[in-house]
Amino acid sequence: MQVVFLGLPGAGKGTQAVSIAEEFRIPHIATGDMFREAQAAKTPLGKEVQEYLDRGLLVPDELTIRLVRHRLGQPDARHGFLLDGFPRTLPQAKALDDMLAEENLALTHVLYLEVSQAELLQRLTGRRVCSACGANYHVTLHQPRIEGTCDRCGSALIQRPDDRPEPVTVRLQENLERTGMLAEFYEARGLLGKIDGEGPIGHVYDEIRRALRGDHS
Numbered sequence: 001m002q003v004v005f006l007g008l009p010g011a012g013k014g015t016q017a018v019s020i021a022e023e024f025r026i027p028h029i030a031t032g033d034m035f036r037e038a039q040a041a042k043t044p045l046g047k048e049v050q051e052y053l054d055r056g057l058l059v060p061d062e063l064t065i066r067l068v069r070h071r072l073g074q075p076d077a078r079h080g081f082l083l084d085g086f087p088r089t090l091p092q093a094k095a096l097d098d099m100l101a102e103e104n105l106a107l108t109h110v111l112y113l114e115v116s117q118a119e120l121l122q123r124l125t126g127r128r129v130c131s132a133c134g135a136n137y138h139v140t141l142h143q144p145r146i147e148g149t150c151d152r153c154g155s156a157l158i159q160r161p162d163d164r165p166e167p168v169t170v171r172l173q174e175n176l177e178r179t180g181m182l183a184e185f186y187e188a189r190g191l192l193g194k195i196d197g198e199g200p201i202g203h204v205y206d207e208i209r210r211a212l213r214g215d216h217s
């Protein structure tokens with residue numbers, strides 16, 4: 001199972017990917033998480049991508065493709081994976097095809113989580129993330145049991161720097177047209193499954209699970 005989650009920032013890719021990857025026993029590979037981990041560890045990659053992330057701009061293709069190529073070469077990705085946040089551009093999509101072809105593999109599912117822009121803005125500006133384990137919350141839509149504290153590990157919740165209003169606007173602009181082009185690219189190849197990402201988290205999850213199991217009832 002080689003899966004891609006496509007969707008604008010805030011569509012719910014990360015929220016759904018964590019549980020889906022666990023249920024289907026495939027690694028969850030999120031380029032945004034990988035960049036943030038590199039930033040936190042202050043590696044050369046982290047320093048290189050800092051400004052792009054903080055401003056909401058896409059990291060250059062060459063750098064992103066190199067990172068994913070390396071990650072997909074790890075043993076745990078040989079028998080399937082769930083990509084969240086990659087590809088985001090047509091050159092990345094073509095590079096992914098090439099990487100998989102080298103291993104005689106191909107994508108099995110591309111699921112596009114569709115959410116209106118008004119809802120995305122609300123989700124992103126209200127999102128809070130755990131400073132330790134990365135779990136996602138929202139100030140009104142998905143509250144933790146204790147305000148400001150992660151349900152899973154008890155650490156403090158923070159706002160991602162790129163969830164401030166200005167970078168959120170840039171992120172939506174950066175991704176709007178490109179995501180549409182990617183959806184067309186995969187639709188033309190009969191790979192695209194559209195998921196209504198606006199319902200409650202559990203409903204979206206059930207729809208994704210049905211799509212992955214090929215259950216169209």
Ligand code: AP5
Nearest residue numbers: 009010011012013014015031032057059085123127137138
């Ligand atoms: P990344 O971390 O991938 O950010 P993103 O795509 O902007 O995605 P998000 O994490 O913001 O949204 P999501 O769809 O995962 O939604 P989530 O589940 O969190 O990338 C960050 C940066 O890294 C980029 O800006 C770029 O600089 C760089 N980068 C990464 N990949 C790159 C690439 N391939 N090429 C170049 N640069 C790259 O949900 C959002 C909120 O909504 C949460 O609060 C959640 O609780 C809530 N929520 C989720 N689902 C629902 C629901 N159904 N109902 C109500 N609330 C919900």
